[in-house]
Each structure stands twice: as C-alpha cells, then as structure tokens.
Amino acid sequence: MCLAVPAKVIAIKDALGRVELSGVIRDVSLMLLPEAKVGDFVLVHAGFAMQIVDERSAEETNALLAEMNGAPRTVL
Numbered sequence: 001m002c003l004a005v006p007a008k009v010i011a012i013k014d015a016l017g018r019v020e021l022s023g024v025i026r027d028v029s030l031m032l033l034p035e036a037k038v039g040d041f042v043l044v045h046a047g048f049a050m051q052i053v054d055e056r057s058a059e060e061t062n063a064l065l066a067e068m069n070g071a072p073r074t075v076l
Contacts, residue, residue: 006042007019007042008039008058009030009039009040011038012030015029017029017036019042026044033049
C-alpha cells in the first residue's frame with residue numbers, strides 16, 4: 001500500500017518545490033506538476049508531488065492522519 005500526504009507549496013525553484021506539512025519542510029520534485037504554484041496543496045509520495053488538491057481535502061486528510069496518531073477527532 002502506498003500513501004501520499006498533502007502538503008502546501010511554499011516556494012518553487014525550477015522543477016523543485018519546497019512544501020510544508022505540520023511544521024516540517026521538505027523539497028519535492030514538481031516535474032509531474034509543472035502547473036503547481038506557491039500556495040497550492042499537493043499530494044506528495046516518495047519525494048514527488050503527484051496531484052494538486054483543494055485546501056479543504058488537504059486539511060481533512062491531515063486531520064485524519066493526526067487522529068490515527070492519537071489526536072482528538074476533528075473531522076465529522
């Protein structure tokens with residue numbers, strides 16, 4: 001099973017994007033999403049941004065992931 005996590009694009013330089021998720025910042029390849037721009041939320045898997053997602057979906061997914069790690073339920 002593979003898991004992609006949503007992260008917010010905070011900077012772009014050439015085909016590399018800098019993304020943030022829960023305070024963690026990583027560089028990812030944007031080669032598969034040349035249309036991505038700063039402020040977009042993207043699904044990241046194995047160092048590659050795979051798909052642009054809307055902010056609400058990203059927040060729901062991140063809340064569910066946090067819940068799996070013991071956080072209180074926030075998604076209805």
